[in-house]
Amino acid sequence: MYISSDFSRLEINLNGCLENYRYFRSKLEASTKLLVLVKANAYGHGAVQFASLMEEAGADYLAVAYPIEGIELRQAGIKSPIMVLTAGTDSFEQIINYGLEPGIPNMYSLRILCEVLQKRGMSDFPIHIKLDTGMHRLGFMTEEMQELIDFLQTCKAVKVKSVYSHLAAADDPCCDDFTLGQVQLFRENADKLTEAIGYKPLYHILNSAGIERFPQYQFDMVRLGIGIYGVSAIPGNHLSPVASFKCKILQIKTLQQSDGTIGYGRHGKIAPEGTVIATIPVGYADGVDRHLSCGKGFFMVNGHKVPTIGNICMDMCMLDVTGIDAKVGDTVTIFGEDPTITELADILGTIPYEILTSVPRRIERIIVK
Secondary structure (H helix, E strand, O other): OEEOOOOOEEEEEHHHHHHHHHHHHOOOOOOOEEEEEOHHHHHOOOHHHHHHHHHHHOOOEEEEOOHHHHHHHHHOOOOOOEEEOOOOOOOHHHHHHOOOEEEEOOHHHHHHHHHHHHHOOOOOEEEEEEEOOOOOOOOEOHHHHHHHHHHHHHOOOEEEEEEEOOOOOOOOHHHHHHHHHHHHHHHHHHHHHHHHHOOOOEEEOOOHHHHHHOHHHOOOEEEEOHHHHOOOOOOOOOOOOOEEEEEEOOEEEEEOHHHOEEOHHHOEEOOOOOEEEEEEOOOHHHOOOHHHOOOOOEEEEOOEEEEEOOOOOOOOEEEEOOOOOOOOOOEEEEEOOOOOHHHHHHHHOOOHHHHHHOOOOOOEEEEEO
16 A cells, blocks of 8 residues: 555646647738637636736637636736626726726616716726527617617717627537528628617637538637637547646555445446456545546556446546556546547547536646747
């Protein structure tokens, strides 16, 4: 029995990140602006670190979901324009104070923002108008466009920096007709707004999948999300993995059937010939989904795929390393090049986004080349 004190980390591959950035940039015209999404702690990669990388790489815009995320970036020294996709109505004062740019999805939000700006004597504050073209989550519907236009023609407190919408199924070829319909409706309503206000805002509708599959509709700007983090919408197109979740073996035990069982609920069964287990310092509180318990998931140890054994705990889990040359302090890869984030997502019946964003802040993010 041996014990180690090394703990876990999420390694962010700088070169992989830049390779993905260049790949998506190559799909675009030189004049097309590139917005990179760093919401949800940069999809679990570390918002401040990743925003800094994207700023250095030349991204034109950054985007977050909530004001508090944008404030964190500003306090960390990020200077790039930051769009807040879900601005709400309670944080407009902070949005203004920190130089953030809110997405506006309805008249209620727009009226409240304009009231705040007018009280402060401000004009031409940058906003981004969200159009609902079929996602039906947030945004102005076609029948609401005239009310929006009438208001914008008289309100000098704001200036429309961009008009945007979101594709619901750009990654699914079976939905291409629907996607093209979204693009067409977006163009019609955006053009109607532009003509009425008398100046041309930026247009953007493409997400990562849209950039790969419909680059002809890049308009003035595109929004790069999951693609920059290494997940492609095109089967067989292998982008560079950016995040590798790793830890080190804490302890190794050789158990016999007479020792009983392994883990909570006694679900880890010891083989008749004995079982060697390695305990590692990650669990479901670290984003290792409990549904990977009891051999349903596997991780990489010294070039070997080893299954989990027993139930995954909150802060630890056990691996069956029987027959594997493994020792305390050896590195275990939860996901990275092997297994990939997509492989784990397939096992769990989910998407890579969920796995990435489940890795909590207590896991240290380390940038490596």
